[in-house]
Amino acid sequence: MDFNDTPEEARFRAQVRAWLDAHAKRKSDMPADDQELPEAEALKRARAWQAVKAADGYAAITWPKEYGGLGGTAIQAVIYDQEEAHYAVPNTGFFAIGLGMCMPTLMTFATPQQLQRYVRPALYGEEIWCQLFSEPSGGSDLAAARTRAVRDGDDWIVNGQKVWTTGAQHSDFGIIVTRSDPTKPKHAGLTFFFFDMRSPGVEVRPIRQITGGTEFNEVFFKDVRIPDTQRLGTIGGGWKVAITTLMFERILSGERITGAPDAIEVLQLARHTELCGRPAIEDGRVRERIANWWLNARGLELTTFRALTELSRGQTPGPGFAIGKLISAPQLQEVSQLMMDLMGADGMVLPNYPLQSMDLQYMWLLSSGLRIAAGTDEIMKNILAERVLGMPADVRIDKNVPFNELPG
Amino acid sequence: MNFDFSADQKALRDYVRKFFAAACPPSEVRRVLEGNAPYATDVWKQMASLGYLGSAISERYGGSGLGYLESCVIAEEAGRVLAPIPLFSSIAFAAELISLAGSDSQRQHWLPRLATGATIACVAFSEAGRHCRAGSIGVSLRNGKVHGVKAPVLDGGIADVAIVVSSDGSASGVSLALVDLSDSRVRHEHLVTVDPSRNHARLTFDDAPAELLGTAGEGWRLFEAARDRAAVLMAFEQIGGADRSLEIARDYALERHAFGRPIGSFQAIKHKLVDMYVKNTLARGHAYFGAWALSTQAQELPLAAAAARASASDAFNFSARESIQVHGGIGFTWEHDCHLYLKRARLLACALGDVHEWKEKIVATLQQQVAN
Numbered sequence: 001m002d003f004n005d006t007p008e009e010a011r012f013r014a015q016v017r018a019w020l021d022a023h024a025k026r027k028s029d030m031p032a033d034d035q036e037l038p039e040a041e042a043l044k045r046a047r048a049w050q051a052v053k054a055a056d057g058y059a060a061i062t063w064p065k066e067y068g069g070l071g072g073t074a075i076q077a078v079i080y081d082q083e084e085a086h087y088a089v090p091n092t093g094f095f096a097i098g099l100g101m102c103m104p105t106l107m108t109f110a111t112p113q114q115l116q117r118y119v120r121p122a123l124y125g126e127e128i129w130c131q132l133f134s135e136p137s138g139g140s141d142l143a144a145a146r147t148r149a150v151r152d153g154d155d156w157i158v159n160g161q162k163v164w165t166t167g168a169q170h171s172d173f174g175i176i177v178t179r180s181d182p183t184k185p186k187h188a189g190l191t192f193f194f195f196d197m198r199s200p201g202v203e204v205r206p207i208r209q210i211t212g213g214t215e216f217n218e219v220f221f222k223d224v225r226i227p228d229t230q231r232l233g234t235i236g237g238g239w240k241v242a243i244t245t246l247m248f249e250r251i252l253s254g255e256r257i258t259g260a261p262d263a264i265e266v267l268q269l270a271r272h273t274e275l276c277g278r279p280a281i282e283d284g285r286v287r288e289r290i291a292n293w294w295l296n297a298r299g300l301e302l303t304t305f306r307a308l309t310e311l312s313r314g315q316t317p318g319p320g321f322a323i324g325k326l327i328s329a330p331q332l333q334e335v336s337q338l339m340m341d342l343m344g345a346d347g348m349v350l351p352n353y354p355l356q357s358m359d360l361q362y363m364w365l366l367s368s369g370l371r372i373a374a375g376t377d378e379i380m381k382n383i384l385a386e387r388v389l390g391m392p393a394d395v396r397i398d399k400n401v402p403f404n405e406l407p408g
Numbered sequence: 409m410n411f412d413f414s415a416d417q418k419a420l421r422d423y424v425r426k427f428f429a430a431a432c433p434p435s436e437v438r439r440v441l442e443g444n445a446p447y448a449t450d451v452w453k454q455m456a457s458l459g460y461l462g463s464a465i466s467e468r469y470g471g472s473g474l475g476y477l478e479s480c481v482i483a484e485e486a487g488r489v490l491a492p493i494p495l496f497s498s499i500a501f502a503a504e505l506i507s508l509a510g511s512d513s514q515r516q517h518w519l520p521r522l523a524t525g526a527t528i529a530c531v532a533f534s535e536a537g538r539h540c541r542a543g544s545i546g547v548s549l550r551n552g553k554v555h556g557v558k559a560p561v562l563d564g565g566i567a568d569v570a571i572v573v574s575s576d577g578s579a580s581g582v583s584l585a586l587v588d589l590s591d592s593r594v595r596h597e598h599l600v601t602v603d604p605s606r607n608h609a610r611l612t613f614d615d616a617p618a619e620l621l622g623t624a625g626e627g628w629r630l631f632e633a634a635r636d637r638a639a640v641l642m643a644f645e646q647i648g649g650a651d652r653s654l655e656i657a658r659d660y661a662l663e664r665h666a667f668g669r670p671i672g673s674f675q676a677i678k679h680k681l682v683d684m685y686v687k688n689t690l691a692r693g694h695a696y697f698g699a700w701a702l703s704t705q706a707q708e709l710p711l712a713a714a715a716a717r718a719s720a721s722d723a724f725n726f727s728a729r730e731s732i733q734v735h736g737g738i739g740f741t742w743e744h745d746c747h748l749y750l751k752r753a754r755l756l757a758c759a760l761g762d763v764h765e766w767k768e769k770i771v772a773t774l775q776q777q778v779a780n
Contacts, residue, residue, distance in 0.1 A: 001477060001700045002410050267778045281775065291767035294774065295719050302693030305411040312409050323686050378679070385678035389658050389685060392673040
């Protein structure tokens, strides 16, 4: 048992550090900068950094070299992320869905010509992709999608509405699951496409979230034409494709939440705030809450180390590591609430308006959304119960009923 | 990153699991529970002959010298089957305390005897009505004689020798005393606890002859250092029990039908099982870190041990308690094994510092880290 790199990992880490030193500045060498950039500027910088990374294979470490990746291992991707975190580089989150979900889905289901056309621009940050799954009538119940696709010659005509589409406002392309046959039971009547977000009839409207920000959108489809050549999977086989995409999404969502407070911040705050005329840190109730929160936070970190060990050994971490998503969001809710409680009335005063993404109150609001996005806590528990503990699937009364005969 | 047991250690785990499955079925636990045996003597003897007792004791002192990680593996397996043996008292705690505090001749004398299981040792630290702190120890050590009452003492009724945490009247106050429990000036009374499958006694020392263990006045520091080591091993015992509680509940949820389907298909049950799984998984992470700190004598050991104990106590309590809930009425019967886990979980949570103490230690240690 140790926490050291293997010799190969150490070599890779040194290689990554040398590359980062040549292309970026260490955070420790930079003045602290907590000003948020306007979105257009942030995107411009993200594209430039993404292109630098992509040119040397670091934009997609685990992808095969033929797609512009490094042909590396999952543990190498982790090592890169660990090292990059020490450098002041632009946030490339704009490309996360495209590279993390859409491209892997294309790689599984698209033609070689399509991959030739789309993968490279996505990798270099030239084209941005989004994922259109959730609808007003179905979030957790993804297979209840109602957005209709009707065959018309070589095309499909799509009508309906998607919701919670991250980054649709920046996106050039999207992947979408549609209802192609409402007379079939719900899982059997779905068909999956990718399409040009600038197609006539596509309208993106921002959703204002409880944080005040607008990272998500509603996307409306009015007689949008999608060529059949852009279908992924078979007609009626959309569910299988969607499941593939979601597996990639949950890998993405298990990561640590950027900016979540750590033990040092919590303890410093408890030292400098008062309770009953004494520093709050001296109060047993406060100490207990800190201990409980820390035990979960540290426990999750240690569980991640176990997953990394499996990656390092070339194994795939089991679905048990889906607990990351299930724990980290409620933990953020707990710690941000704790910190606001420590601040008392000051806790309700916003330091910025609109809130900035590193503000405590932003984290607190965000945590409610994180418990829902990419599989609600309840859906994650179903998945863990079924895949890890071997519990039977839920009884589904809608399973063998034609979709257009379902109530609701 | 290599945060896992090695292939050899996992092979040992498989072997130990098979050993316990054969040697220590629930009937063996019940034999002790019902008062028909003071502990599982056959299991104890076999463990000694397999070298399991001396796993962390060096070969120089008659142990098998395997290492602490192997001791953790063995403790977890013992916890899974609720083995009614003095493994924790004699090996995880007393032997560690002797290794840490004893003179070479004391080690030469005691460790080989503990490794073969021929001698059983216990650590007498609790006193009725008091929290075990350096400043509140009633039992005294003066002129080579121990006086006072220790209770409850885990395995106090089956041990041959006790390490008694005593106040010695000196400035720093605490010394450790080795006392032969067969001496006529020691009185034993059997104590029935919430989990009678583990022996407990009240030990009354009436100026019983004692031998100093470790430097006089250094007793509390030595006790705490050994307690951290023992805490990691107890955490493994706890996560073993916690995982087994979850497995028993899971198996029942698959087999039991209600309203025309397995109860495991209801989300109320599924989610409960996942809550158990999550707590157990986090506790396992802490236990592994404790194992690493123990095996490398890292300076992180006190925090790691506190985290391992606090999370394992919570996890085992929760899993054992909710396992009964999953079972419904059958889980409340004497004949079903659920209650054996519930009682053991509660016992272990109280046996070596309670969760409040360990959580307090966590925050105090974090505070020091931040201050530095």
